[in-house]
Amino acid sequence: xxxxxxxxxxRKTYPAPRDSGLGRRSAPAERRVVLDGxxxxxxxxxxxxxxxxSGSGKSTLLRVVNLLDEVDDGEILLDGEDVADPxxxxxxxxxxxxxxxxxxxxxxxxxxxxxxxxxxxxVHRRPAAxxxxxxxEMLRRVGLAHKVTAYPDQLSGGEQQRAAIARALVNGPxxxxxxxxxxxxxxxxxxxxxxxxxxxxxEGRTMLVATHEMGFARRVADxxxxxxxxxxxxxxxxQQVLDTPExxxxxxFLRRLTS
Amino acid sequence: MTTPDGxxxxxxxxxxxxxxxxxxxxxxxxxxxxxxxxxxxxxVLVVTGAPxxxxxxxxFFDPAYAWESLPAILDGLWLNLRVWxxxxxxxxxxxxGLAVARTSRVPALFPLRAFAVVYVDLFRGVPLLLVLLLVxxxxxxxxxxxxxxxxAFLGALAIVLTYTAYIxxxxxxxxxxxHPSQVAAARSLGLTRTQTTRRVVLPQALRNVTAPxxxxxxxxQKDSGLISVLxxxxxxxxxxxxxxxxxxxxxxxxxxxxFFLVSFPLSRAVDAxxxxxxxxxxxxxxxxxxxxx
Numbered sequence: 001x002x003x004x005x006x007x008x009x010x011r012k013t014y015p016a017p018r019d020s021g022l023g024r025r026s027a028p029a030e031r032r033v034v035l036d037g038x039x040x041x042x043x044x045x046x047x048x049x050x051x052x053x054s055g056s057g058k059s060t061l062l063r064v065v066n067l068l069d070e071v072d073d074g075e076i077l078l079d080g081e082d083v084a085d086p087x088x089x090x091x092x093x094x095x096x097x098x099x100x101x102x103x104x105x106x107x108x109x110x111x112x113x114x115x116x117x118x119x120x121x122x123v124h125r126r127p128a129a130x131x132x133x134x135x136x137e138m139l140r141r142v143g144l145a146h147k148v149t150a151y152p153d154q155l156s157g158g159e160q161q162r163a164a165i166a167r168a169l170v171n172g173p174x175x176x177x178x179x180x181x182x183x184x185x186x187x188x189x190x191x192x193x194x195x196x197x198x199x200x201x202x203e204g205r206t207m208l209v210a211t212h213e214m215g216f217a218r219r220v221a222d223x224x225x226x227x228x229x230x231x232x233x234x235x236x237x238x239q240q241v242l243d244t245p246e247x248x249x250x251x252x253f254l255r256r257l258t259s
Numbered sequence: 260m261t262t263p264d265g266x267x268x269x270x271x272x273x274x275x276x277x278x279x280x281x282x283x284x285x286x287x288x289x290x291x292x293x294x295x296x297x298x299x300x301x302x303v304l305v306v307t308g309a310p311x312x313x314x315x316x317x318x319f320f321d322p323a324y325a326w327e328s329l330p331a332i333l334d335g336l337w338l339n340l341r342v343w344x345x346x347x348x349x350x351x352x353x354x355x356g357l358a359v360a361r362t363s364r365v366p367a368l369f370p371l372r373a374f375a376v377v378y379v380d381l382f383r384g385v386p387l388l389l390v391l392l393l394v395x396x397x398x399x400x401x402x403x404x405x406x407x408x409x410x411a412f413l414g415a416l417a418i419v420l421t422y423t424a425y426i427x428x429x430x431x432x433x434x435x436x437x438h439p440s441q442v443a444a445a446r447s448l449g450l451t452r453t454q455t456t457r458r459v460v461l462p463q464a465l466r467n468v469t470a471p472x473x474x475x476x477x478x479x480q481k482d483s484g485l486i487s488v489l490x491x492x493x494x495x496x497x498x499x500x501x502x503x504x505x506x507x508x509x510x511x512x513x514x515x516x517x518f519f520l521v522s523f524p525l526s527r528a529v530d531a532x533x534x535x536x537x538x539x540x541x542x543x544x545x546x547x548x549x550x551x552x
Contacts, residue, residue, distance in 0.1 A: 091446075091450070091451050094446060094448070094449045098447075099444075105440045105443065107444070107459055108463065109463055109466065118448065118458065119449060123449035167448070168447075171449070
């Protein structure tokens with residue numbers, strides 16, 4: 001059987017910051033390599049957790065999988081189909097995934113309900129009433145049934161992030177992409193979001209997660225990948241990578257986290 | 260300090276501070292009053308003590324002549340208001356269209372995008388008066404049979420040309436003020452570029468630019484008076500006609516007062532809106548800027 005998601009030799013560079021506003025356009029050699037040949041598989045109903053220092057490429061990896069950024073090289077196989085191919089309809093591919101962002105990125109001018117109902121209505125062309133029913137059901141699922149008519153700025157950080165998760169879930173995505181979803185939250189609000197994610201994991205959702213929460217990684221991960229300098233530096237079960245790492249870089253990263 | 264029944268009452272410390280603040284406020288109010296009286300008195304004395312004051316007063320502030328010229332000027336003002344509304348609506352619609360075209364990436368719209376860039380640069384950089392003269396005297400020279408040749412039409416056209424450029428820049432700033440993460444969130448849901456622009460970017464952009472847009476519309480109301488250079492009988496032109504021969508300039512003051520009466524409520528409405536949104540502060544507080552000690 002296919003992996004649901006496979007990355008093969010994925011490479012992504014960004015223009016290096018220029019020294020002055022007058023610099024010429026950066027030649028390939030001057031570009032900053034963020035992903036340097038990533039190979040990664042995510043099987044159905046599995047949860048792969050990406051860990052690594054800031055700037056190690058975790059967020060970029062999620063963004064290129066969601067086709068929010070284009071890769072320079074390599075394949076992104078979604079159910080065996082290379083979705084990095086520019087001939088494919090990227091909107092249709094994105095509609096099969098749900099992405100949750102570090103800063104929630106809710107639409108501030110829409111009620112929570114309309115945030116969640118937007119994609120069912122516009123992308124999946126469901127009638128307004130049906131889309132709203134689905135949105136209300138999903139908001140109830142994340143414990144926000146009483147907040148459907150509130151605007152995002154009337155919610156706590158944890159509630160906003162749960163609303164964002166509902167928005168990502170409402171289309172029944174095959175793959176959930178979670179980018180540092182608790183990093184912007186006050187410590188006492190982290191738990192409610194992580195509990196929800198653990199429930200989704202228990203339901204058998206396929207997830208690719210970037211996180212700084214090692215406890216959470218231990219709790220939900222089937223596989224942990226340690227990213228360093230744009231490569232998968234070490235991978236294995238949470239116990240292997242987080243408790244008995246084999247590589248020096250991994251050990252150093254974990255030591256810094258705990259010290 | 261809390262009384263035995265659990266109700267808070269100010270402690271002596273708080274009472275003493277409150278008394279001090281009251282004294283401070285009284286002192287500020289007194290200083291403001293004295294300073295205002297001094298400034299106003301000085302201005303009045305300088306103006307009324309000027310050697311030509313008596314002549315100026317009869318030439319600019321003649322109540323009887325003001326009343327006599329009022330109907331013609333009001334008639335002219337009605338034209339200004341019509342030009343203002345039409346130019347405001349057309350300029351806003353075209354400006355929004357240009358801004359959206361300029362920020363879009365649809366290949367078929369490339370010519371429109373290039374046009375938008377050149378257009379905005381050009382009309383932002385040329386004085387409105389010059390545009391009025393070129394349109395007002397240049398277009399009729401083409402002798403196009405279908406083109407209305409009235410000064411009011413050509414003047415409104417020139418104002419629309421210039422204000423479309425201003426308003427397009429306002430909208431463009433608004434569109435660019437919407438954070439890219441909003442676009443990322445919308446696209447990650449599978450929304451197309453067009454859907455993202457219409458449902459996510461534009462609604463937020465419009466909110467962000469309400470105040471600058473309203474400022475432009477207030478400015479447009481005043482600039483509608485410039486069509487008088489093309490001979491359209493608006494409030495300014497009507498006032499000019501009334502002064503001719505009489506050497507009494509009171510009609511200009513009347514026209515100025517009327518323009519002010521129209522634009523003042525608008526400016527205040529914009530200020531009130533901005534204050535409600537939490538930007539800026541009301542201008543006329545005694546203590547000046549802010550409440551920070």
